[in-house]
Amino acid sequence: MNFIIHFGIIANALLLYILIKNALKQVQFKILFVIFSWILFTQISLFGFINQNEIIFYPVFLFQDTITISIGPFLYLYVRAIFFPDKHIIKDNYKHFIIPILYLLFSSIPKLIELIQRPETFGHIREGVESILAMSTIYTLIYCIVALKTLSKTKKLIMQYYTHISPNDVNWLQKFLYGTVIVFGIDISLTIYELVFPGISFSVGIISFFIVFLIVYLAYHGISQTKILLPEFLFTKEEISFEQDSSKNEINNPRNKVIYDLKEMNSLKQELEKLIQKEKWYLIPELSLKSVSEELQISDKKLSYLLNQYMNVSFYDYINYLRVEEVKQKILDPSYAQYTLLGIALDCGFNSKTSFNRTFQRFEGITPSNFKKNQAIA
Structure with missing residues (x-):
C-alpha cells in the first residue's frame, strides 16, 4: 500500500512540475493544476492515515475529506475550459462550488476538530459519515455525467465544422471521465460493504490504486491536449431546426426539415469543388466550415446540409x-x-x-x- 501511494505521489509531483514548467498559460491547464494539486494533498493525507502519522495527516486532511465533493465541479470546468477557453471561467461559474464550500464549513472542518480532540477516532475516518460520503460522491458523479454529455455532443460537431481536430483527440478525456465514475462507483460500493461488514477497512488501498492509475493515464495523455477550441455557439446552432432557414429554394419534408432544391445543391457542389479542389483550400491547416461557407456566401447550415445529406460525407x-x-x-x-x-x-x-x-x-x-x-x- 505504501508503495502504491509513494508511486502516486511521485507521478503526481512530476505531472505538476511539467504543468508549471510548460503549460500554465492556458486556462485549462491552470484548472488541471488545481485538480492534481488537490489529488496530491489527498495522497499525502492517505499516506499519513495509513502510517498513523498525525503530523502528516492533519495539515492536509481537509483536501482528502473534500475531494469527493469538489473534484466533480473542477473536472466539469476543465472540460469546458478545453473547448471554451475563458480566463474568468472559475469566477463566472462560482455557483458550482457553493455546495463544496458549505461541505467544507459544516462537515470537514468540524470533523477535523473532532479528530484532533479525540485521537481514538483516527482509526477509521469513514465510520459514521457514510451518508455524507455517499451524497458527496453522487454530487461528483452528476458533474461527470454532464461533462460526458458535453463531450458526446462535441465529438459530433467536430466532424461537421473542423478539419484540424479529430474526434479521437477527445477520446482520452472521455475515458478519464469514465474512469472517475468507476472510481467513485467503487467508493460507494466499498462504503456499503463496510456498513454490512463493520471493522473491515481496506477501501483506502483499493481506491488509492485506481486513483494512481488515473493519474498516470491523464499524465500521459492530458498534457498535449491544448489545441481543441470549439466555439460555444456551435452547441446552440446544433439545436436549431433546419426549418428556420429562410432560403427561397427550400421545401419541407414530412419531418418538417428543409430539403434544398437539387439544382441548387448541384450548383453549390460545383462551386465547393472549385474552391476546395481547384484552388486547393484544403491545404489551409485550420480550415473550418464557417470560413468555407463565408467564401461561398451561404450559411454554414446550408453547407453542412450539402456535405452531409447531398454528398454523404x-x-x-x-x-x-x-x-x-x-x-x-x-x-x-x-x-x-x-x-x-x-x-x-x-x-x-x-x-x-x-x-x-x-x-x-x-x-x-x-x-x-x-x-x-x-x-x-x-
Missing part, C-alpha cells in the same frame, strides 16, 4: 481525404524526395504528426512510412 472526411491524396502525390514526386513525411504532411494542411498518421492510416489502411517504403520498392 462529413466536412472532416471531405477535406482530409484530399489532403491524404495530396500527400500521396508528393511522396511520389521526386522534387519532394528531400522532404520528411512530416514536412510533406504539414505542407498538405495537416497540423500535427499524430493527426496525419491517424488520418492517413484511416483512409489508406497503411501507415505513411509503410506507404512510402512500398512505393520505393515498386
Whole structure:
C-alpha cells in the first residue's frame, strides 16, 4: 500500500512540475493544476492515515475529506475550459462550488476538530459519515455525467465544422471521465460493504490504486491536449431546426426539415469543388466550415446540409481525404524526395504528426512510412 501511494505521489509531483514548467498559460491547464494539486494533498493525507502519522495527516486532511465533493465541479470546468477557453471561467461559474464550500464549513472542518480532540477516532475516518460520503460522491458523479454529455455532443460537431481536430483527440478525456465514475462507483460500493461488514477497512488501498492509475493515464495523455477550441455557439446552432432557414429554394419534408432544391445543391457542389479542389483550400491547416461557407456566401447550415445529406460525407472526411491524396502525390514526386513525411504532411494542411498518421492510416489502411517504403520498392 505504501508503495502504491509513494508511486502516486511521485507521478503526481512530476505531472505538476511539467504543468508549471510548460503549460500554465492556458486556462485549462491552470484548472488541471488545481485538480492534481488537490489529488496530491489527498495522497499525502492517505499516506499519513495509513502510517498513523498525525503530523502528516492533519495539515492536509481537509483536501482528502473534500475531494469527493469538489473534484466533480473542477473536472466539469476543465472540460469546458478545453473547448471554451475563458480566463474568468472559475469566477463566472462560482455557483458550482457553493455546495463544496458549505461541505467544507459544516462537515470537514468540524470533523477535523473532532479528530484532533479525540485521537481514538483516527482509526477509521469513514465510520459514521457514510451518508455524507455517499451524497458527496453522487454530487461528483452528476458533474461527470454532464461533462460526458458535453463531450458526446462535441465529438459530433467536430466532424461537421473542423478539419484540424479529430474526434479521437477527445477520446482520452472521455475515458478519464469514465474512469472517475468507476472510481467513485467503487467508493460507494466499498462504503456499503463496510456498513454490512463493520471493522473491515481496506477501501483506502483499493481506491488509492485506481486513483494512481488515473493519474498516470491523464499524465500521459492530458498534457498535449491544448489545441481543441470549439466555439460555444456551435452547441446552440446544433439545436436549431433546419426549418428556420429562410432560403427561397427550400421545401419541407414530412419531418418538417428543409430539403434544398437539387439544382441548387448541384450548383453549390460545383462551386465547393472549385474552391476546395481547384484552388486547393484544403491545404489551409485550420480550415473550418464557417470560413468555407463565408467564401461561398451561404450559411454554414446550408453547407453542412450539402456535405452531409447531398454528398454523404462529413466536412472532416471531405477535406482530409484530399489532403491524404495530396500527400500521396508528393511522396511520389521526386522534387519532394528531400522532404520528411512530416514536412510533406504539414505542407498538405495537416497540423500535427499524430493527426496525419491517424488520418492517413484511416483512409489508406497503411501507415505513411509503410506507404512510402512500398512505393520505393515498386
